[in-house]
Amino acid sequence: MSTLFSFAPAYEHNLIGHPEHAGRGKAVMDLLTSQQVLADLALVDPVMATPEQVRRAHAQNVIERAQQISLRGGGQIDADTYATDASYDLAMVAAGATTNAALAVANGEHTNGYVFVRPPGHHAEYSRSMGFCLFNNIAVAAKEVQAKTNCKRLMIVDIDVHHGNGTQDIFYGDDSVLFISTHQFGSFFYPGTGAAHELGQDAASGFNFNVPIVAGVGDAGYLSIMDQLIAPAAQKFKPDMILISAGFDAHWQDPLASMELSLTGYAQLAQKLVSIAQETCEGRILFVQEGGYMLDVLSHAVLNCLNGLLGNDKIVDPFGLSPVKGSPDLVKMIKELQVLHLLK
Numbered sequence: 001m002s003t004l005f006s007f008a009p010a011y012e013h014n015l016i017g018h019p020e021h022a023g024r025g026k027a028v029m030d031l032l033t034s035q036q037v038l039a040d041l042a043l044v045d046p047v048m049a050t051p052e053q054v055r056r057a058h059a060q061n062v063i064e065r066a067q068q069i070s071l072r073g074g075g076q077i078d079a080d081t082y083a084t085d086a087s088y089d090l091a092m093v094a095a096g097a098t099t100n101a102a103l104a105v106a107n108g109e110h111t112n113g114y115v116f117v118r119p120p121g122h123h124a125e126y127s128r129s130m131g132f133c134l135f136n137n138i139a140v141a142a143k144e145v146q147a148k149t150n151c152k153r154l155m156i157v158d159i160d161v162h163h164g165n166g167t168q169d170i171f172y173g174d175d176s177v178l179f180i181s182t183h184q185f186g187s188f189f190y191p192g193t194g195a196a197h198e199l200g201q202d203a204a205s206g207f208n209f210n211v212p213i214v215a216g217v218g219d220a221g222y223l224s225i226m227d228q229l230i231a232p233a234a235q236k237f238k239p240d241m242i243l244i245s246a247g248f249d250a251h252w253q254d255p256l257a258s259m260e261l262s263l264t265g266y267a268q269l270a271q272k273l274v275s276i277a278q279e280t281c282e283g284r285i286l287f288v289q290e291g292g293y294m295l296d297v298l299s300h301a302v303l304n305c306l307n308g309l310l311g312n313d314k315i316v317d318p319f320g321l322s323p324v325k326g327s328p329d330l331v332k333m334i335k336e337l338q339v340l341h342l343l344k
């Protein structure tokens, strides 16, 4: 039993005033150090991806554009997405660290793992970087695992509060990957995609599973989605390995969204995902960092996920439950999605 941890904080990918800044990595490392959890983990140094690996998930123009902007000294890739002179190399490290960790778990060198990487990846589509994301780290890793290991059927679960439009785009016609995304959905909420009827293309119809939820859902709602949608979908799909887009911006204190999840709720979700992996694919699961912009929430959420991966049920939650009482009723939505995805 060993839990891999790879840390690629990309300190030189930074823009003052931007929510996705280099202080995120420092906050995480400071807490993991003070809580003395690092000694329990198998620390794996990040490595750079090769352009060939990134090309499994992206068009060449995505790689070239990031490279050109970094060579020019930095700039905006789109209105939300910045690059510095170091960002191209650091995005290659984020994709490489994720890929290396995924291969190690797929090959059984480690039981499971967590990669803290920046810049994040799940908004990056096949042909464009967007939404703070340069390359889609989890998609690059998934493609490489399928190409190089015996893990062919992959389930990707995206618990970031934003829809994983990039991951959806890359695997939309691929029935070897079950992509499930839970996300805030409604008028003007970024990125705007992620409706329930976006099911996948042709033979892959049904392998794209969106769980669009209204603002205000908290721990109980998220846990019922896990028990009544994600767990049965995993039992039906029978993955060889599970990859998690781990974003913590659904926490009630996060500035970018309006969900009411607590750190305890997030930790319980992580524990359940670890259990699902144990039941379906001998425990092979890798968490990959996406969003999470309230620094103390982010760092504690990473700590709790690591404890879950280590099989330790300790949960650290200095913020407690959301002060908002009452949560939207999800019974009807869950029933409709069970029917749509043939889970009942």
Ligand SMILES: [Zn+2]
Pocket: 160, 161, 162, 247, 249, 290, 291, 292
């Ligand atoms: Zn997000």
